[in-house]
Each structure stands twice: as C-alpha cells, then as structure tokens.
Amino acid sequence: MSLHTLNIRLDFPYRTGFTHGAFRPENDALVSLMEQRPGSRVLVLLEKGLEQFYPQLSADIDRYFEKNAGVLAYAGCRSVPGGEEAKTGFSAWETALRHIVEAGIDRHSYIIAVGGGAFLDVAGFAAATAHRGIRLLRIPTTTLSQADSGVGVKNGINFMGRKNYLGTFAVAWATLDDFLFLHSQPLPLKKAGLAEVVKVAVVKDASFFNWLETNASALAVCERDALEYAVEHSALLHASHIACGGDAFELGSSRPLDFGHWAAHYMETMSGYTLGHAEAVSVGMCLDILYS
Numbered sequence: 001m002s003l004h005t006l007n008i009r010l011d012f013p014y015r016t017g018f019t020h021g022a023f024r025p026e027n028d029a030l031v032s033l034m035e036q037r038p039g040s041r042v043l044v045l046l047e048k049g050l051e052q053f054y055p056q057l058s059a060d061i062d063r064y065f066e067k068n069a070g071v072l073a074y075a076g077c078r079s080v081p082g083g084e085e086a087k088t089g090f091s092a093w094e095t096a097l098r099h100i101v102e103a104g105i106d107r108h109s110y111i112i113a114v115g116g117g118a119f120l121d122v123a124g125f126a127a128a129t130a131h132r133g134i135r136l137l138r139i140p141t142t143t144l145s146q147a148d149s150g151v152g153v154k155n156g157i158n159f160m161g162r163k164n165y166l167g168t169f170a171v172a173w174a175t176l177d178d179f180l181f182l183h184s185q186p187l188p189l190k191k192a193g194l195a196e197v198v199k200v201a202v203v204k205d206a207s208f209f210n211w212l213e214t215n216a217s218a219l220a221v222c223e224r225d226a227l228e229y230a231v232e233h234s235a236l237l238h239a240s241h242i243a244c245g246g247d248a249f250e251l252g253s254s255r256p257l258d259f260g261h262w263a264a265h266y267m268e269t270m271s272g273y274t275l276g277h278a279e280a281v282s283v284g285m286c287l288d289i290l291y292s
Ligand SMILES: NC(=O)c1ccc[n+]([C@@H]2O[C@H](COP(=O)([O-])OP(=O)(O)OC[C@H]3O[C@@H](n4cnc5c(N)ncnc54)[C@H](O)[C@@H]3O)[C@@H](O)[C@H]2O)c1
Pocket: 047, 049, 050, 053, 082, 083, 084, 087, 115, 116, 117, 118, 119, 121, 141, 142, 143, 144, 145, 148, 149, 152, 153, 154, 155, 156, 181, 182, 183, 184, 185, 186, 189, 193, 277, 278
C-alpha cells in the first residue's frame, strides 16, 4: 500500500452577539455581522408560531432590510413551522428547503433563522444540506435556545423514533441573541429553559451556580435583568466550552454539556415528544446526580 495522509486545517470564526431589538431600523448589529459582497443574498426564515406574538415582525424585517438595501440584497422573509412536531419528520425541513431554492440562495448568501430551539434545528439542517452548506445566522427566541442551542454547532431532526437522529455538525456564521424575544414567552416556557443554564453552571462554573442560587427567587419569576444575565452567561459558557474545550464536534467520549441528556432524550421519545426538552433535562440531571 502507498498511503498519503494530509491534514486539512480549518478555522471557524464563531460569533455570538447580544442585543435588544435586532430588527429595529436604528440597530445595525445584524447587518454588521454579514460581509457585504456583490451577489450575496439574505433570506429570513421565521418560525411560524411567532406570528401570534409578533404580528408585525415580518413587516419589521422587510423594513429593516429595505433600509439596508444598499448593503445587502434581501430575498424576503418566509415562515416555516417550528416546535418539536416540526422537528419530527421531513415536512418542515422540506418547506425550508423549498424557500431556499425559490429565493435563489447560493453559497455566497446568508440564511437568517429566527425562532425557538426546535425550529433552529430544522432550519439549520436545511441550511447545512442545501448546496451542502449555506451561511447561517441564528436569532434564537426562547430561553433555552438563547442560553444553549442557538450557540451550539449542531442541527437535526428526529427520525425513526430517535431524537436528533438525522443532522449535521455545522458552525453557524453567527448567533445573535435578541433579549426582547425572551419576554413574550409564557412563564412555564421562559422558566423551563433555565434547566440548561443550571446544567452548564453545574458542570462549568461554580460561582455562576452560586449566583443562580442567590437569585433563585428572581429567576423563578423570570425577572428581566436576572433572566437576561443568566441567559448571556450561559450562552457564553456553552460557546467557550465548544470553542476551547478541544472537542467541538464531539468525537471523544467526554461530553459535559450532555449532562442529564441521556435519560432526557429517552424520556422525550417515550412520551411521543409531549415532554419538552427542558423539562426532560431537569429530570435527567436529577437521575444522573442520583446515580452518580
Ligand atoms: N442543536 C442543539 O445543540 C440543541 C441543544 C439543546 C436543545 N436543542 C433542541 O431545542 C429544542 C427545544 O427548544 P425550545 O425549548 O426553544 O422549544 P421549541 O423550539 O419547541 O419552542 C417551544 C414553543 O415556543 C414557541 N416560541 C418560540 N419563541 C417564542 C417567543 N419568543 N415567545 C413565545 N413563544 C415562542 C414556539 O413557537 C414553540 O411553540 C429541542 O428540540 C431540543 O432537542 C438543540
């Protein structure tokens, strides 16, 4: 045998930003994250369920990109179903892909995905598979997705009764947490996402865990400043573990960010996805602690 082993070295800039009101006309955080190249188009995929909380959002997005028309070519804003149901099967993924094809999105373009964790997994899978990978900007809208999944490097859908079975590792171009979205969530959803905040504090940052305990009553009612601080700190802990932990694509056996997740994924599947991910992770962490 003649064997030649070469190394392909790749750097992935990994951008995480925080703002209030990403689509306000005066806010240039979002456009400043994109390179302005001739021919670059921008397609926004918006989680359909957000329409009931933000009836003006798609018009605001249109206005935002009309204002920035000299900088980026806007290909429109299209809605795609979200939630765990959309992540279980191919239909929402196909809808997202159809929008991508119809908008003429190519590998010089950007897809901006705005929605919760399940929607971002579907939209991210579509962005990663169309043309074998298009630049993706995530704007997560739930506590869980801002604190954890939005800054992650994975996407996927549930398949053949298995949680997250189909998907890819794909580093997003950028993630922009817009804290304004947090406050329209119903309290149970807003609070449930803090499970991933507790998770990352337990495995990565004892002083943050102490801060969570000290501020538990403010967090229990999702007081604005406490919630935003907890979400931002959690997102940065997740991001720094992924970027600096030595195993961004999870090839090794130590996956600290998966604390509580083994049982959680089984419980979600066994419940037919009626048990939410955050709630399942809370129970999963208790089980892991009990058995450790
Ligand atoms: N890819 C990863 O690394 C990763 C990591 C952790 C979790 N996840 C996945 O994330 C999913 C859970 O995400 P989630 O907790 O965001 O739930 P979700 O995406 O299922 O959203 C729950 C509900 O909240 C609604 N919603 C979204 N934003 C809202 C807002 N601002 N105001 C009001 N309602 C809003 C949605 O329409 C949906 O009905 C699971 O599928 C889980 O597997 C992925």
